[in-house]
């Protein structure tokens with residue numbers, strides 16, 4: 134098993150500059166990729182197990198039935214999973230693939246969290262000793278070219294993570310992926326579909342407050358990188374559906390007027406009571422929207438696999 138690490142570390146100036154620019158912007162933002170330090174990744178795993186967070190519960194059986202249909206495509210391929218997290222989804226998928234096919238696969242989990250990659254790649258190797266594993270710690274938005282490509286590749290991007298990008302960025306990313314894809318390569322993309330707004334909003338305002346903790350954890354990550362003194366308890370979790378953009382937005386709302394100091398930035402970040410930091414978008418799509426996005430990125434939709442209620446889809450795309 135190989136693990137390669139392309140992620141910048143705490144203290145890296147490019148990360149500091151990126152975060153500082155986001156906190157200086159109006160309105161203030163923090164990019165959602167900074168949710169996923171070790172603790173944030175654990176919190177996200179907890180979210181996926183919550184009753185209110187419907188998408189994982191639907192995606193899992195859908196992964197099983199879709200793997201049954203696509204398993205032959207995996208033979209002699211490099212299986213690249215973007216945003217692999219704890220590898221639980223690919224594990225469900227691979228369970229449906231016969232051992233004779235699995236032994237011809239090399240699996241490439243790609244994730245920003247090194248701890249997740251190390252732990253989950255080891256667990257997966259124990260479960261499937263016949264399969265090659267090559268972990269990559271990277272931000273796939275910036276390091277798409279680091280993904281090896283000698284054989285036919287089957288890209289997986291589960292969990293609707295693509296929905297966390299703005300529509301423009303999602304198209305740009307898929308177009309970049311399209312550029313590195315060859316004729317025989319495939320992409321299987323998890324997409325959360327438009328549905329009753331009450332159901333969607335509940336999924337991001339769970340009764341146990343795990344999503345709130347996950348949202349506030351981004352301030353601790355900012356503290357690690359910028360040596361700021363954000364007190365997460367001074368901010369309130371806010372999540373609502375924005376109909377205009379068909380997306381859940383997550384924000385952190387300042388409970389009081391406050392100043393956050395950073396010795397590194399040599400400046401204070403000033404908050405008025407009620408001011409928000411925009412931390413995440415999570416877009417919900419229609420079939421038409423999926424097709425338009427694929428077309429704009431230069432990809433074509435081969436199949437859309439959905440659950441009976443059409444709440445979640447796995448979209449198979451080719452170049």
Ligand code: AVI
Nearest residue numbers: 180292293294297337344415
């Ligand atoms: C990773 N991503 C698809 C999740 C989502 O639903 O947008 C992240 C998340 N944010 C809050 N809860 C879960």
